[in-house]
Amino acid sequence: MKVLASAPGRAGILGNPTDGYGGAVMSCSVTERATVTLASAQTLRARVHLVASGGANRVLSGELRQREDLHLRGDELDVVRAVARFLGRDGFAADIDISTEVPLRAGLAGSTAVLASLLAGALLLDGRDPQPDHPQYRYLLAEMVRTVELHFLEVQCGYQDQYMTVFGGLNYMDFRGKELYRTLDREPFATIEPLGQLLSNLPLVVISTGQERVSGAVLKPVRDRWLEGDPVVRRGYREIAELASHGKRALLAQDWRAFAQLMNQNHSIQQQVGASGELIDEAVDLARQAGAWGAKLAGAGGGGSIILLHPDFLGQPGEALATHPIARALLARYPQARLISPRPAPGVTCQALG
Numbered sequence: 001m002k003v004l005a006s007a008p009g010r011a012g013i014l015g016n017p018t019d020g021y022g023g024a025v026m027s028c029s030v031t032e033r034a035t036v037t038l039a040s041a042q043t044l045r046a047r048v049h050l051v052a053s054g055g056a057n058r059v060l061s062g063e064l065r066q067r068e069d070l071h072l073r074g075d076e077l078d079v080v081r082a083v084a085r086f087l088g089r090d091g092f093a094a095d096i097d098i099s100t101e102v103p104l105r106a107g108l109a110g111s112t113a114v115l116a117s118l119l120a121g122a123l124l125l126d127g128r129d130p131q132p133d134h135p136q137y138r139y140l141l142a143e144m145v146r147t148v149e150l151h152f153l154e155v156q157c158g159y160q161d162q163y164m165t166v167f168g169g170l171n172y173m174d175f176r177g178k179e180l181y182r183t184l185d186r187e188p189f190a191t192i193e194p195l196g197q198l199l200s201n202l203p204l205v206v207i208s209t210g211q212e213r214v215s216g217a218v219l220k221p222v223r224d225r226w227l228e229g230d231p232v233v234r235r236g237y238r239e240i241a242e243l244a245s246h247g248k249r250a251l252l253a254q255d256w257r258a259f260a261q262l263m264n265q266n267h268s269i270q271q272q273v274g275a276s277g278e279l280i281d282e283a284v285d286l287a288r289q290a291g292a293w294g295a296k297l298a299g300a301g302g303g304g305s306i307i308l309l310h311p312d313f314l315g316q317p318g319e320a321l322a323t324h325p326i327a328r329a330l331l332a333r334y335p336q337a338r339l340i341s342p343r344p345a346p347g348v349t350c351q352a353l354g
């Protein structure tokens with residue numbers, strides 16, 4: 001049996017990173033995707049073909065025969081190790097090939113897109129596919145991806161990445177009741193409101209700077225401060241969640257000036273909390289100086305990507321904007337940068353090939 005699975009990356013438009021704090025987030029998929037093929041085999045083998053955020057290609061392969069081979073080692077095969085451990089059977093065997101167009105460690109959920117694809121494919125190959133036609137399928141799969149990422153990959157994370165890579169599209173997401181982590185069987189499902197059919201073209205572009213970062217390294221210190229009751233973090237994240245609520249009205253009204261202002265406020269609060277990072281702050285400042293109406297971090301901060309708003313971007317794919325003055329200013333500063341378009345795209349897909 002052979003299985004093909006795929007999932008998109010995403011760009012946080014407004015409200016991030018309150019998805020881990022009971023907040024609300026507006027997020028859109030990107031057209032770039034991760035793709036995983038799995039074939040029945042006698043042992044567990046994996047090949048990972050990756051494009052780093054700076055554009056460099058690399059391949060890592062390995063055979064995982066013994067229980068100790070499933071211990072995390074800090075490389076790209078860890079996602080395979082984590083899924084194998086989550087499935088809970090030493091006998092899980094497959095020939096796995098992983099590739100992705102989403103820049104990794106760039107704040108675009110590239111690693112989660114790989115994980116969502118791999119887990120969906122592994123469940124189908126292993127005969128435990130959670131019934132794709134069932135109404136709760138995507139909710140349950142998103143929570144399973146979140147469980148693997150937090151407890152088996154040991155990455156500090158919220159819920160935006162998992163729900164977006166599984167659901168895809170353009171969504172307003174409410175994470176109330178999910179600020180304190182629970183076991184998989186007790187986690188409440190998030191509320192997902194699809195907006196892509198109402199508004200498919202957005203005046204947004206993402207600039208992936210080429211500077212890699214690991215989301216868990218950025219999120220954990222802020223999470224610790226939030227748990228300790230730090231008033232700056234607590235108040236700041238309440239305010240950011242409210243911005244997402246106001247942003248839904250501005251987005252649907254296509255009031256781009258108002259929406260841009262909310263984006264700028266979102267980033268300003270992240271700066272006050274100390275969670276954006278010098279590189280992202282520099283990129284945001286440069287974008288605004290070059291004429292962007294709105295600019296903010298697209299992920300957790302600390303490097304990675306920013307998302308920009310300008311009416312000239314409406315309906316234009318990222319690569320077509322390379323000559324725009326705003327893009328030119330950023331590409332001159334970050335020669336390895338990539339232009340990526342947030343577009344409503346399908347979430348995780350999975351099919352048996354025979």
